[in-house]
Amino acid sequence: MRNHKQQEQMYLNCHTYYSLRYGTIKPEQLLAIASENGLQTLALTDINNTSACLDFVRLSSKYKIKPVLGVDFRNGAQQQFILIAKNNNGYKNINDYLSKFLHDSELKIPEIAPELDDVFVIYPYIHKKTYHLKEHEFLGIKPKDLNHLKFSKWNAFRNKLVVLQTVSFQNKKDFNTHRLLRAIDNNTLLSKLSKSEQGQETDRMLPYQELCDTYREFPELIKNTASILDKCHSDFDFSHENPNNPHSYIQNEALDFRLFRKLAYAGLHYR
Structure with missing residues (x-):
């Protein structure tokens, strides 16, 4: 029998074209694809970016989808970890952490995620790699990892494993566009683009039953994924009654103009 709660909550790693020089899907299009597949919860985790998050939340009610927010932290195309916000405070903490890397391009994202309040951590599973997982940390198992998992010690610790079906493309055309973006980002010819610098053509949103069939020997992973998404909630006010932009800052x-002029001149040397 199909578990509807699990059916609605399966995707922890979804990208839009705000995953710059990588993703190809419009934020609203991602919601539409999810709605077509009968999903009611979706995590937006763009690569090193949160620009689409508020619009994603605003549009989510139109498609009757519960939005979950996070960031896919990568060095180039190399995924280090995914941070997922449990609530608004977690979302703020993720943004504060991300800002350090956006303000200093020489900084590299580490292999070990920070311990942030109200944040889940998902590490991509790498065969034979050693992991020391805390209570809020999990291993993301992609479909291609399942054969390795059967012979891994982590097969005995399924309570720490989740489904990691990444969504970056809608179709083959999107994937071809993605490869062009990656070639531009690496300043190389498409024919010389390394496989390690691009995603997988299979990084698409799959029908629920197909995903269940893929993980049928590991039902705990589906349950764990749904449990994480069920614990995440964001709350932003987009009503007209409470405008988000005040008429003045002070x-x-x-006085606002005088303050902004002072700050602009103070920051001129740095810029």
């Missing part, structure tokens, strides 16, 4: 617009 007492009035004239």
